[in-house]
Amino acid sequence: MDVQHVVITASHPLALPVGVTLDRYIMHRQTAFPYATGELSQLLRDIALAGKIIHREVNRAGLIDLTGGMGVQNVQGESQQKLDMIANIRFKRALTNGGEACAIISEEEEDIIYTGNNNGKYVVAMDPLDGSSNIDVNVSIGTIFSIYRRITPIGSEPTMADFLQGGRRQVAAGYILYGSSTIMVYTTGHSANGFTYDASLGEYILSHPDIHSPANGQIYSCNDGNIDGYEDGVRDYLTSCRRNQYTARYIGSLVADFHRNLLKGGIYLYPPTKKNKEGKLRLLYEAFPLAFLAEMAGCLATSGHQAVLDIKPTSLHQRTPLYIGSPVMVDNLVSLLK
């Protein structure tokens, strides 16, 4: 059954104030959907819970390494695994135990992961820990997730088709950034909201309601070392950024770069390069979810030739060029591309 969505912005009578917990917010939002069964709400809570566990692991990563170095393992035998593999295991476990997802795809794994919950209505695409080169050096990293309502019959085994529906079919998407604080930002298709994690309470608290990104910005984020491989239009755009004395900021963790630009105004670019002719970023795990969020917050996301959300996915690990951020900046860039 198609559900009538109710748009709730910060000024809507159903909107909740800064300071409410994520759980309460999710429950409250559910009341806006007359036919909601609570399954998507539960799935979001499962993801949030996995995020808390990753937050804990990230914050003691150095200590885990020490333990691993001593040849000691924890009860799950995981202490010597790299943090991105641990995050992958944690998320799979949370989503499998939660029962709402019938299948998962992960940037860390080649094939579909079947949860055994064939009655689950949803499938989840996730990058459990993006920015792996930053893990060992205490620099911000993040989890990205994307949720689709399955198109195969409930009760049957999910298939690739459930994951290849296209970005506009996402029912929810978001990220958890493990930075100077941990924040979960997500959308269910109407507004984008951010919840900062208070570890002392064990709760995510609404801190960034109804995010609207500035229409224009002065920050550009790309790997300058790849510039020789960029097409002329991208190089021209970067030249204009320098001429305008914009600020260059590149963390190398998409979630962190995206989050900063979302709040402050800016553009993130990962064009095709000599090494990655299709671009480096993954369509299903990185580009689709962030593009969905971006559009909710008033930003644009393009591959250079079309809106990211209009790209037809054909494989689970497909790559795409990505230009995402403030609409004026993205439009200026696109006007220079052939």
Ligand code: AFP
């Ligand atoms: P890793 O997880 O392999 O570090 O890749 C991170 C990422 O997908 C994205 O988060 C970064 O913005 C981008 O790749 C960094 O890529 P470069 O190191 O090529 O700039």
